Amino acid sequence: MEDYKVKRVGVVDYDAGNLKSVETALEYLGADYEISKDPETLARTDKLIFPGVGEAGAAMDRLRHYGLDDFLREFFRMGKYILGICLGAQIVLSKSEETDTGCLDLIPGTALKFSGEGGLKVPHMGWNTVHVTGESLLFKGIPEDSSFYFVHSYYPSPDDPERVIARTDYGLQFCSAICRDNLYAVQFHPEKSGRWGLQLLHNYIADIGPRCIQGRD
Amino acid sequence: MYTGEGLKMLQKRVIVCLDVKDGRTTKGVRFKGNVEVGDPVEMAAEYYRQGVDELVFYDITASAEKRGIMIEVVRRVAREIFIPFSVGGGIASLDDMRSVILAGAEKVSVNSQAVKNPEIIRQGARIFGNQCIVLGMDAARDSSMPSGYRVFINGGRTATDLDALEWAHRAVDMGAGEIVLNSIDADGTREGYEIPLTKMVSESVNVPVVASGGAGKPEHLVQVLSEGKADAALIASMVHIQGYTIAGIKDELTKAGLPVRIDSGVIA
Numbered sequence: 049m050e051d052y053k054v055k056r057v058g059v060v061d062y063d064a065g066n067l068k069s070v071e072t073a074l075e076y077l078g079a080d081y082e083i084s085k086d087p088e089t090l091a092r093t094d095k096l097i098f099p100g101v102g103e104a105g106a107a108m109d110r111l112r113h114y115g116l117d118d119f120l121r122e123f124f125r126m127g128k129y130i131l132g133i134c135l136g137a138q139i140v141l142s143k144s145e146e147t148d149t150g151c152l153d154l155i156p157g158t159a160l161k162f163s164g165e166g167g168l169k170v171p172h173m174g175w176n177t178v179h180v181t182g183e184s185l186l187f188k189g190i191p192e193d194s195s196f197y198f199v200h201s202y203y204p205s206p207d208d209p210e211r212v213i214a215r216t217d218y219g220l221q222f223c224s225a226i227c228r229d230n231l232y233a234v235q236f237h238p239e240k241s242g243r244w245g246l247q248l249l250h251n252y253i254a255d256i257g258p259r260c261i262q263g264r265d
Numbered sequence: 266m267y268t269g270e271g272l273k274m275l276q277k278r279v280i281v282c283l284d285v286k287d288g289r290t291t292k293g294v295r296f297k298g299n300v301e302v303g304d305p306v307e308m309a310a311e312y313y314r315q316g317v318d319e320l321v322f323y324d325i326t327a328s329a330e331k332r333g334i335m336i337e338v339v340r341r342v343a344r345e346i347f348i349p350f351s352v353g354g355g356i357a358s359l360d361d362m363r364s365v366i367l368a369g370a371e372k373v374s375v376n377s378q379a380v381k382n383p384e385i386i387r388q389g390a391r392i393f394g395n396q397c398i399v400l401g402m403d404a405a406r407d408s409s410m411p412s413g414y415r416v417f418i419n420g421g422r423t424a425t426d427l428d429a430l431e432w433a434h435r436a437v438d439m440g441a442g443e444i445v446l447n448s449i450d451a452d453g454t455r456e457g458y459e460i461p462l463t464k465m466v467s468e469s470v471n472v473p474v475v476a477s478g479g480a481g482k483p484e485h486l487v488q489v490l491s492e493g494k495a496d497a498a499l500i501a502s503m504v505h506i507q508g509y510t511i512a513g514i515k516d517e518l519t520k521a522g523l524p525v526r527i528d529s530g531v532i533a
Contacts, residue, residue, distance in 0.1 A: 065394065068369045072343050101394055169471050171396060173443070174496065175276045175318055175526040195276060195526040197349060199396045217274040240349050240371065242313070 055258040057081040058093030060120070062110045064135060065101030073239040073246060079253045080262045087119035094258040095128055096120075100135035104159065104202070105147035107135055117152060124154050129230045129257040137226065137233035138204050146202055155228045157206035168219045171201040178224050178236065180214045186225065186232055187214070188251050194244040196224075196236035203235055230257070276524045277490045278318040278497035279514060280475060281504055283308060285354075286325045288334040290505070303505070306341045312504065313346040315511035318526055320346070321374065321445065321499065324354035325420070332361075336368050343369020353401050353445075357382075362389050366397065374445060376401035377418035380425055380432075383439060390440025395472075400441040404429040404462060405449040414462050421449045430465060437470050444470065445499065447477035455481025455502065463493035475499050483509070483517035490523055 057074065061067055061083050074081045074097075081097075084090050098120065100107055111117040124130055132140045138159035139151040145161050164170045175195040180187045203222040206212060214225035216235070226233040232252065238245035253260045283290045283305050290305045309320055322342070324335040332355070339352055352365040353374025362373045362385075373393075379386050379400060389398045407415035412430035417423060433444055446466055448459030458479045467474035473496035476489040486498040503509045518525045 066366055068343065068367060069347075069371065072369055073347055075344070076347070101396065164471070169473060169496070171442070172275065173396065173473055174278055177274050177276075240347060242316075242348050246347055 054080045054262060055094040055260045056092070057253050057260040058090040058096045059083040060090060060096055060098045060116060060136075061085045062100070062107065062114055062116055064107045064110060065099065067099060069237070069239045070097060070099050070133070073249055074253070077246060077250050077253065078262050079249075080260050081253075085114045085116065087115050090116075090119065091123070094260060095253075095256075096123060096130045097133065097252075098130055098136040098140070099133040100139070101199070102135060103146060104135065104139055104144035104151065105149040107139055108149055108151060111139075111152075120152055121154065124231055127230050129252075130154075130232070131252050132226075132231070132233035133239070134200060134235060134237055137235045138200075138202055140226075140231060140233050141204055141206065144202060154231055155206050155211055155226060155233075156208065157204060157211070157226075159202040160205050161202050162218065166219055171199055172203075172218045173199045175241075176216050176218065176224075176236075178214045178216055180225070182213060184213045184225075184227060185256050186227070186234075186248060186251055188255065190244045190247050196234075196238065196241040196245060198224075198236045200235060204233065232256070274524055275496075276318070276526050277495075277518065278475075279486065279511060279518070279525070280319040280321055280497050280499045281309075281312045281317050281511070282321045282323065282477070282499050282501045283505075284323045284325050284501070285335060285338060287331055288338055291325065305338050306345065308505070309342050309350070310345045312511060313348060316515065316526065317348070317511045319348055319497070320350040322350065322352045322354075322370075323374075324352065326355075332364075336364055339365055339368040339370055351399050353399070356385075358385070359388055359392060362393060362397075366393060372397050372399050372443070374399040374401040376403065377420075377423075379436065380416065380418050380427065383435070386436055386439040386441050390442070395440045395442035398441050399443045399445055400433070400436040401445045401447065402429065402432065402436075403447045403449050404459075406459075406462075412465060417449055421452070429462065430469065433466050433470055437472050441472065443473045443475065445475040445477055447499075448479060451479030452477070453502075454479050455507075457481065457485040458489035458493060458495075458498070460489060460493045463489055463495050467494040467496065473497060481507070483514045486514060487518060487521040487523065490518065491521070 414429035
């Protein structure tokens with residue numbers, strides 16, 4: 049029998065919202081994962097999930113407090129995979145309009161606030177269609193224009209439109225998923241998006257970079 | 266036909282409400298005479314497979330000693346369904362909020378306790394975020410109130426001095442991220458939602474409004490989601506007792522031109 053080393057997904061915990069639903073989704077998918085706020089522990093994982101809800105400035109403060117801001121930049125520079133979710137998809141950008149916050153700058157761009165024009169309620173909350181704009185491993189096996197669950201008042205706007213891999217309509221066609229090399233970011237919550245959300249997480253943990261599923265298969 | 270803004274593709278949500286007493290689901294008529302209809306976790310999983318967009322669990326026991334039973338239900342639900350769900354009933358403190366959120370609920374719903382102690386909305390929103398805090402409101406027609414509707418608490422049994430529209434505004438100002446608006450007049454009748462109430466509140470607050478009370482057939486959802494301007498419609502007995510399926514209901518909504526999520530099911 050050959051030696052089998054299970055690869056691990058690290059979930060970045062920086063007190064930015066409840067990680068329970070990410071955890072139960074990873075359990076359900078059989079992922080080998082570790083939730084931590086310690087950069088040294090997370091550095092030993094093979095890829096990261098970077099979630100977050102709340103306010104961008106406060107989130108950046110906590111990342112700095114735990115030494116996770118430099119860690120995330122280094123992890124990205126090393127070519128290891130990161131999946132940002134919700135607020136995590138905004139603070140990978142250069143900056144956020146929210147309290148005019150400087151962010152991680154893994155992708156040049158800005159998180160912008162929905163204007164609320166035309167009577168659209170802010171936050172954008174509920175299920176909305178995600179139009180995938182090109183080929184992407186992240187959306188493999190997911191039917192075109194499937195719905196995902198969103199809760200957010202700001203949306204990512206990468207400077208380079210080539211980085212946009214999906215768009216969603218809410219008064220404007222905003223960017224709902226980003227890819228830059230080894231970095232993926234989704235504005236919606238795959239862990240709360242039913243079957244296709246689970247499929248997306250499965251794609252990330254099983255098929256993008258090292259396979260992080262428990263056991264032999 | 267739905268004639269909402271053409272570009273607005275945010276979908277109208279169909280939400281199933283499960284009243285849970287001592288760990289079992291019940292459905293009451295006008296808040297009285299609850300009859301048991303099943304295991305909440307099994308029922309939640311079935312509606313999830315059918316494509317429900319969200320679930321609401323109300324703990325109608327809400328006595329301190331039975332609290333743990335509900336938390337265990339929430340934990341089991343969180344392990345099986347991967348859509349948002351909220352928990353309400355007897356949420357009286359930040360600790361109560363924390364325990365259901367840590368058990369896996371996306372949101373907590375406060376109703377009578379928010380009337381008695383509105384600060385719980387502000388404190389909850391500050392700690393867990395506005396999107397976590399749902400105001401549940403029971404309102405009944407009352408021509409002596411400015412908006413024509415009075416707020417009731419304690420499961421609809423106790424009148425308050427609050428006007429429904431004023432209370433909605435105040436709760437949103439304090440941080441409520443959503444309102445579940447239940448009409449006492451319509452609840453349990455299966456004759457349709459209270460459209461004027463729903464429309465009035467939904468048009469005047471900038472958070473989603475979930476219409477509740479009175480659903481008996483798909484046309485009622487069509488009406489409240491279009492004419493009533495609701496962002497979501499809560500149903501219970503239609504699926505628990507009357508035999509409608511989520512897919513069947515959504516089919517009717519689609520035919521009426523309403524944007525709804527049509528994919529469903531879990532990974533095989």
